[in-house]
Amino acid sequence: MGKLIDKQRVVQHMNGRLLRNNVLKFLFFLATLFGLIVLVVLLYRILTQAIGWLNLDFLNNFPSRRPENAGIKAGLVGSLWLMVIVAPVSLILGVGTAIYLEEYAKKNRFTDFIQTNISNLAGVPSIVFGLLGLTIFVRELNLGRSILAAGLTMSLLVLPVIVVAAQEAIRAVPNQLREASYGMGATKWQTIYRIVLPASIPGILTGSILALSRAIGETAPLVVLGIPTFLAYLPRGILDTFTVMPMQIYNWTSRPQADFQNVAAAGIVVLLVVLIFMNSIAIFIRNKFQKRY
Amino acid sequence: MAMTDGNRSYSVRDMIKENKKKQSGQQFVEWLMPKLLLLTATISVLTTIGILFTLLFETFVFFERVSIVEFLTSKEWLPWDEKTGSFGVAPLVTGTLLTTAIAMVVAIPIGLASAIYLSEYASEKARKILKPILEVLAGIPTIVYGFFALTFVTPLLQKIIPNLGIFNALSPGLVMGIMIIPMVASLSEDAMSSVPNSIREGALGLGSTKLEVALKVVLPAATSGIAASFMLAISRAVGETMIVAVAGGSSPVFTFDVTKSIQTLTAYIVQVTTGDAGYGTTVYYSIYAVGMTLFLFTLAMNLLAQYISRRFREEY
Structure with missing residues (x-):
């Protein structure tokens, strides 16, 4: 009787396949680690450059021609001012749109159109929003290079992100809650306002904070609007000109003196600290308040 | 039939009337909210229209000064000189x-x-x-x-x-x-x-x-x-x-x-x-x-x- 299974050949063949599996598994793992390694290098590099430049004076000084006197005060305050416009405008528009699409809109072509439009808007480069803002807000509505013009431009830019996040949060509220509310005699708006919104607010807030942190880090649209980088006073109202942290970092980065690169690194550290702070709030809200039904 | 509430007297008709008044406020809100929300939803559409129109109009002005053929076929981008640009x-x-x-x-x-x-x-x-x-x-x-x-x-x-x-x-x-x-x-x-x-x-x-x-x-x-x-x-x-x-x-x-x-x-x-x-x-x-x-x-x-x-x- 001849051998039906040649064990040696099977083992040989299997070994090759298993080896390939393990080698590629390792390569895939390395690829995943690559991002982490770059992140560490980037942070290490920026921190070592920023050390020595990062002190209270840096937070308290206005921009200066001399690197040792330069500070980020105007940018830091300006970024907060920007949020004064972006946060309410984008939240009201974004959550309103999401409620309309999830609770009121009928399944028809117009609804489909709005939905497709939002996902396309999310893919429009930020610099194009800058061109929109420059034409409509800065020139046509004559708002100038003000906090209001920049805030409205940024609100439109982050709007799709907030809409999508709010839609997901609203969709996650189970229908039983709505039906129970109707059963108690509540009207549609009462149900939305008192049942659906409170249940979805953690999800909405998490998504919105992430969207706002994108607005804080965004540079390109503000460059197009012509927001100044060198400003030695603080804005007093939403119609004043202002500057933001990314604009100052951009300005410092593009200066030839080597010392300004350290100033830029210090600015980046401040910007990243603000972003980490916002993101940890978002994560905190998500972990603490999000219910699973 | 009338009910007394302190020294005021309520008829059922009054109660219905009052209830209706309350309801009509509520109905107004019910009528208004979808329209307000639709308005916010149209902002995103307006944004797209805004982007399209600003780009179109200003690009149109540009193509009145520079031929579209040059824009698409020339291999030189020297915009800074008005005459020889x-x-x-x-x-x-x-x-x-x-x-x-x-x-x-x-x-x-x-x-x-x-x-x-x-x-x-x-x-x-x-x-x-x-x-x-x-x-x-x-x-x-x-x-x-x-x-x-x-x-x-x-x-x-x-x-x-x-x-x-x-x-x-x-x-x-x-x-x-x-x-x-x-x-x-x-x-x-x-x-x-x-x-x-x-x-x-x-x-x-x-x-x-x-x-x-x-x-x-x-x-x-x-x-x-x-x-x-x-x-x-x-x-x-x-x-x-x-x-x-x-x-x-x-x-x-x-x-x-x-x-x-x-x-x-x-x-x-x-x-x-x-x-x-x-x-x-x-x-x-x-x-x-x-x-x-x-x-x-x-x-x-x-x-x-x-x-x-x-x-x-x-x-x-």
């Missing part, structure tokens, strides 16, 4: 395509490999640690990447490639690729995770290794989602501004040499708007024509991504 968009387009191509060489293989690892190999625990780290990479502002490209990656590359300029296409391209890795990874992973486990188990049961399952079963089943993620990544790279504006330079030359200074569509808009090109000059209007080019390109990519993921999706 030349407006051929080709150098900006090649600059953009060059950095985008370099970014894709980085982002697609590494992003896809990460997606395969996360979806097919990683334990639940490892995935929970690795995914948020990748998301951090995606959340870093682009100006930070620009700084990183100019002050770290370029000097590093200059040690390997001595004739690399301070401004070049290679360094911002590579950094842009790193920035886009998380996007490719997470979108592709979503596509791969939605392939049902029963198919994997079928293949494993027939004696496949995990690698064979990943490459021969899961990847083909998730092709549409993965292809869509590539399209979105390209669109993102084309529209990326600050990295190329900081590290790519501002020399619009028709070249495919990655060591030379180039200029992308986006970087040109930045250059014009940071400088003092007066309102109403041809240079001013040229940014809208360039913006229009950019907009059409990214729109096409996004629509293609949507089409691919809808048309070729495998339903299980």
Whole structure:
């Protein structure tokens, strides 16, 4: 009787396949680690450059021609001012749109159109929003290079992100809650306002904070609007000109003196600290308040 | 029939009347809210219309001064001289395509490999640690990447490639690729995770290794989602501004040499708007024509991504 299974050949063949599996598994793992390694290098590099430049004076000084006197005060305050416009405008528009699409809109072509439009808007480069803002807000509505013009431009830019996040949060509220509310005699708006919104607010807030942190880090649209980088006073109202942290970092980065690169690194550290702070709030809200039904 | 409430007397008719009054306020709110919400929803549509019309109108003004044939066919982009200037968009387009191509060489293989690892190999625990780290990479502002490209990656590359300029296409391209890795990874992973486990188990049961399952079963089943993620990544790279504006330079030359200074569509808009090109000059209007080019390109990519993921999706 001849051998039906040649064990040696099977083992040989299997070994090759298993080896390939393990080698590629390792390569895939390395690829995943690559991002982490770059992140560490980037942070290490920026921190070592920023050390020595990062002190209270840096937070308290206005921009200066001399690197040792330069500070980020105007940018830091300006970024907060920007949020004064972006946060309410984008939240009201974004959550309103999401409620309309999830609770009121009928399944028809117009609804489909709005939905497709939002996902396309999310893919429009930020610099194009800058061109929109420059034409409509800065020139046509004559708002100038003000906090209001920049805030409205940024609100439109982050709007799709907030809409999508709010839609997901609203969709996650189970229908039983709505039906129970109707059963108690509540009207549609009462149900939305008192049942659906409170249940979805953690999800909405998490998504919105992430969207706002994108607005804080965004540079390109503000460059197009012509927001100044060198400003030695603080804005007093939403119609004043202002500057933001990314604009100052951009300005410092593009200066030839080597010392300004350290100033830029210090600015980046401040910007990243603000972003980490916002993101940890978002994560905190998500972990603490999000219910699973 | 009347009820007494202190010294006032209530008839049922009064009660009905009062109730109706209350209801009519409520009904007004019920009538008003959908309309207000619809109004907020139309803002997003108005934004798109606004973008289209501003770009169209200003581009139209531009094409009254510069012929569209010159814009599309000339290989010279010399906008600064009003008289002898030349407006051929080709150098900006090649600059953009060059950095985008370099970014894709980085982002697609590494992003896809990460997606395969996360979806097919990683334990639940490892995935929970690795995914948020990748998301951090995606959340870093682009100006930070620009700084990183100019002050770290370029000097590093200059040690390997001595004739690399301070401004070049290679360094911002590579950094842009790193920035886009998380996007490719997470979108592709979503596509791969939605392939049902029963198919994997079928293949494993027939004696496949995990690698064979990943490459021969899961990847083909998730092709549409993965292809869509590539399209979105390209669109993102084309529209990326600050990295190329900081590290790519501002020399619009028709070249495919990655060591030379180039200029992308986006970087040109930045250059014009940071400088003092007066309102109403041809240079001013040229940014809208360039913006229009950019907009059409990214729109096409996004629509293609949507089409691919809808048309070729495998339903299980």
